[in-house]
Amino acid sequence: MTEIEQFDPMDWLTKFTPNKEALDSKTLEPILSFTLIWNLFEKVVCNQNCSMSSIETNVTTANEQKLLEAEDFLCILKFFQVWYMDDGDIDQLSGYLLSDHRHNNKIILLQKVLQGKTTTIKEVVSSLLFIAYRMRNNLFHGEKNIFTLDTQLDLFRAANCLLARYLDVVCMNVHG
Secondary structure: HHHHHOOOOOHHHHHOHHHOOOOOOOHHHHHHHHHHHHHHHHHHHHHOOOHHHHHHHHHHHHHHHOOHHHHHHHHHHHHHHHHHHOOHHHHHHHHOOOOOHHHHHHHHOOOOOOOOOOOOHHHHHHHHHHHHHHHHHHOOOOOOOOOHHHHHHHHHHHHHHHHHHHHHHHHHHHOO
């Protein structure tokens, strides 16, 4: 067996973990799934050029075509409401998402969505996808600590469900 075939990335990453603790690839499966589902999302929804603008354009089109139904996203919305508002402090949302001033209007809309102050399906889905977009940015640009990702597995599971649900809606329309 060659060195390449023998290489174990989880074992290699262990030398960077606090206390040299081994990473469990099975535990991190939702994060691996997120990277693969996001890849498909970015290809299908954003035509390989992802931005909040391209996401919002796609959501607007899906909404105009009457493809979005609130019930399809309700359990995901409820999850994120609990995740981000469990302590009742919605004002920290920008910090949780590690978002900067460029997304202030998205944060304000997301706050309204999570508080139930706006319920249009277009705004709900766009806001939920903003969360996944920020997760993607934070993961791929080094903001998330890979050694504490196991504390966010439910967050990644919810994002995976969201992306898959949205892709189902868009792909069913495209591929009939």
